[in-house]
Amino acid sequence: MKHHPLSKRLGLFLGPILFITIQLLPFELISPQADTVIAIAIWMVLWWITEAVSISVTSLLPLLLFPLFKVMPIADVGANYGSPIVFLFFGGFVLALALEKVNLHKRIALTIIKITGTTPNKVILGFMLATAFMSMWISNTASTVVMLPIAMSVINLLIDDKDGFTKKDQNFALSVMLGIAFSANAGGIATVIGTPPNSVLIGLLENEYNIEISFVNWMIIGVPFSAALIAIIYFVLIKLFPNKGLVFDASKTVIEDELSQLGKINSKEKQVLWTFAVIVSLWVFRSIINSIFPQLGLTDTMISILGAIALFAIPHNLKKGDFILEWKDTHKLAWGILILFGGGLALAKGMSSSGIVDIVANTISNSDISVLVTASLLIILMLFMTELMSNVALTAVLAPVVAGIAIGLEIPILYLLIPVTMASSCAFMLPMATPPNAIVFASGFIKVHQMAKVGILLNCIAIALLILMFQFVIPLIF
Numbered sequence: 455m456k457h458h459p460l461s462k463r464l465g466l467f468l469g470p471i472l473f474i475t476i477q478l479l480p481f482e483l484i485s486p487q488a489d490t491v492i493a494i495a496i497w498m499v500l501w502w503i504t505e506a507v508s509i510s511v512t513s514l515l516p517l518l519l520f521p522l523f524k525v526m527p528i529a530d531v532g533a534n535y536g537s538p539i540v541f542l543f544f545g546g547f548v549l550a551l552a553l554e555k556v557n558l559h560k561r562i563a564l565t566i567i568k569i570t571g572t573t574p575n576k577v578i579l580g581f582m583l584a585t586a587f588m589s590m591w592i593s594n595t596a597s598t599v600v601m602l603p604i605a606m607s608v609i610n611l612l613i614d615d616k617d618g619f620t621k622k623d624q625n626f627a628l629s630v631m632l633g634i635a636f637s638a639n640a641g642g643i644a645t646v647i648g649t650p651p652n653s654v655l656i657g658l659l660e661n662e663y664n665i666e667i668s669f670v671n672w673m674i675i676g677v678p679f680s681a682a683l684i685a686i687i688y689f690v691l692i693k694l695f696p697n698k699g700l701v702f703d704a705s706k707t708v709i710e711d712e713l714s715q716l717g718k719i720n721s722k723e724k725q726v727l728w729t730f731a732v733i734v735s736l737w738v739f740r741s742i743i744n745s746i747f748p749q750l751g752l753t754d755t756m757i758s759i760l761g762a763i764a765l766f767a768i769p770h771n772l773k774k775g776d777f778i779l780e781w782k783d784t785h786k787l788a789w790g791i792l793i794l795f796g797g798g799l800a801l802a803k804g805m806s807s808s809g810i811v812d813i814v815a816n817t818i819s820n821s822d823i824s825v826l827v828t829a830s831l832l833i834i835l836m837l838f839m840t841e842l843m844s845n846v847a848l849t850a851v852l853a854p855v856v857a858g859i860a861i862g863l864e865i866p867i868l869y870l871l872i873p874v875t876m877a878s879s880c881a882f883m884l885p886m887a888t889p890p891n892a893i894v895f896a897s898g899f900i901k902v903h904q905m906a907k908v909g910i911l912l913n914c915i916a917i918a919l920l921i922l923m924f925q926f927v928i929p930l931i932f
Contacts, residue, residue, distance in 0.1 A: 465504025469497040477523075488808040490523045495801060495851060502847035509844050510790030513797025516804060525804050534803055535796030538755040539657030543795065545758025546647030547787050549730060550592035552765045552778050554786075556722045558730075559588055560600050564713050567604070572706040574626050574697045579688055581605055582633040586641030586684050590648045591730075593788065594638035598890040601634045602897065607708050609899065612700075624899075625695035631894040632908055636687045636882055638890035643879045644680035646672045646754065650791055651849040655875040657799050658853050662806055663867060669737035669754045675931055679876065679923060686915055687882075694908060722770055725778060729768075733761035791846065798850025811858035818862025825863050826925065829870055832856055833920045836877040837913055841887045845878035868932045873920040880916035883909030 476483070476493035483489045494515060501512040517535070521528040553559045563584035570580035581601060588597035609630065612623040642649030646656060646669050656672070659665040719727075736743070736757045744752055765779045805811050818828070832852075840848055853871060860870040881887035883906050885895035894900060 461504045462506045465500050465506035469500040469506065472500065473497040484813060485809065487525055488810050488813075490519075490525055491801075491804040491808040491810060494519050494523075494525075494804065498797070498801065499847075499851055502851075503843045508790060509847055510793045510797075512847075513794045513850075516797055516800035520800065520804055526807060530803070531800050534661070534799035535793065537657050537661060537796065537799055538753065539653050539660065539799070540792050540795045542656075542755040542758045543647060543650070543653050544787075544792060545755070545760075545762040546591075547593075547792075548762035548765055548779065548784075549733065549758075550596065551783055551787060552726045553592055553730065554596060554600075555779065555783060556720075556726050557716060558723045558726050559592060559597070560604075561713070561716050561719065561723065563588055563597075563600055564604065564709055564716070568706075568709050568713065572709070574700045575692050577608065578626070578629045578633050578692065581630055582637040582684060582688055585634045586637040586644075586680065589638045589641030590645045590680075594642045594649065595889040595893070597641070598634055598638045598893045601638075602893060604708075604712060605630050605634060606897065607712075611708065622697045622700045626697040626700055627899045628904060629691040629695045629697070631897055631899050632905065633687065633691055635888075635890040635894040636908075636912065637684050639879055639881060639888055640680050640683040640687065643683070643876055644673060644676040645669070647758075648676075649879050650795065650846040651875050651878045652676075654795060654798050654846060654849045655853055655871055657795060658802050658857070659868075659871070661799055662802060662854070662857070665868065667868075668740060670741070671931075675872065675923075675928065676876075679919065682919060683880070683916060686919075687912060690908060690911060690915075694911075722778060725768070725770055726765070729761060729764050729778075733757055736760070794844075794846050794850070798846065798853075801850055802854040805854045811854055811861075814855055814858035815862035818859045819864065820862075825865060826921075828859060828863060829873070829924045830917075830921050832859065832870065832874050833877045833917055833924070836874050837880050837917060837920075840878045840881045841884050845881065845888070849875055849878050866932065869924060869928050872928055872932075873924045876923075877916070877920055880913065880920075881909075882912040882916070 473493045473496065476489060476496070479489070483492060498512050498515055501507060501515075502509050516531050517528065520526050520531045550559075566584040566587060567577065567580035570576050570583060581604075585597050585601050588600065609623075609627045612626065613619045639649075643652070646652050646667075652672065656667055659667060736752070737754060740752050740754065740757065744750060766777060766781070768777070770776045770778055836848065836852060853875065856871055856874050857867045860867040863870070881891070885891050885900075885902060885905060891905065895902075895905065
């Protein structure tokens with residue numbers, strides 16, 4: 455019989471116990487309302503870290519506790535769970551669902567690998583570029599799951615060849631597996647819908663500060679950062695795990711066999727591809743369209759929902775009643791992540807309305823710490839904490855506090871929030887840090903110390919890149 459981990463059992467009881475303890479303190483920490491929000495935040499963080507219950511269930515706590523303890527009315531709390539950002543991500547999830555249902559994501563991935571070439575290092579690069587591109591549009595978990603069996607079939611060729619599984623072969627296998635996981639993490643940074651922390655940030659900015667970052671504006675900063683990170687990951691992997699002299703032509707055959715199994719691109723794939731192209735084009739040209747037709751008032755969320763509705767409502771074959779997606783397909787949708795967004799936004803609202811963010815801002819403004827040192831410490835804190843807990847949950851808790859710190863430092867909040875949020879997607883050290891890390895670790899080709907060895911180096915490089923971005927790049931763009 456499987457035992458429930460001790461950390462989960464402890465977390466389950468410790469969360470509510472600490473909440474009650476803070477509520478019963480004979481003195482005030484800040485104010486009755488702020489103390490309640492701090493107690494609820496501690497409860498949520500404990501449950502998020504230990505995963506005593508599902509992180510999505512934890513995200514429902516504000517819906518119950520905020521109205522119960524008079525932090526804010528339930529209608530105001532509930533509004534966070536129906537935020538436009540939640541629906542932007544919902545539309546993104548539906549697009550991803552359609553790509554996966556018609557197998558278009560696999561075709562795109564295989565085509566990218568075929569184009570990059572079939573020498574060992576080019577195969578590694580091909581897998582990384584394909585995974586990163588997919589992670590811009592579908593979940594990094596899904597993109598890793600797609601790439602893993604293709605990578606395994608290439609690696610199996612090396613295991614079965616006449617010289618067995620040599621050191622060079624092992625290095626190649628290790629580079630491919632780590633390349634897939636790390637580029638899945640890095641690729642998601644490039645777009646708003648690529649990884650949930652990006653959307654948590656954009657929701658916070660819209661809800662609390664009336665600051666809007668469009669799909670394109672995010673890509674202007676996200677794509678170059680993501681590309682630089684992927685290039686660095688590639689060079690680090692091929693230097694740390696060299697495979698010089700490794701020759702195998704059969705990888706080309708594997709890729710072509712996989713593509714031939716998919717057959718020619720069919721009409722359903724074409725329909726999804728057209729829908730995808732139209733939605734991405736609308737995101738890219740939204741501001742131009744709005745300047746020509748101001749009465750439209752298009753937002754990224756409206757475009758996302760248009761794409762979702764189109765995939766359910768535009769028939770593929772009207773006579774047969776055949777549509778790309780049916781509602782039953784949404785059982786695969788990550789509904790829990792949408793609730794997690796709502797919980798994060800509700801917690802941020804509670805921290806703001808109870809004065810916690812203002813107190814953080816005032817404390818920082820009265821201190822003598824330099825802006826660069828503060829930014830660097832926050833980036834390091836976020837990056838190493840995300841190795842141990844959900845990056846969405848972590849962003850939900852830390853982003854409002856970081857906003858308060860930026861206000862205290864008298865710098866635009868975007869300058870600090872963007873690099874700190876991006877840091878939450880740079881978890882390269884541990885298998886449990888992100889689902890892609892865990893998936894490739896389960897393949898059996900990677901040991902924990904090997905992932906940690908590369909991961910610590912990449913974490914340090916990512917920190918340096920983010921600090922440079924904070925100092926020089928973001929002020930130019932925003």
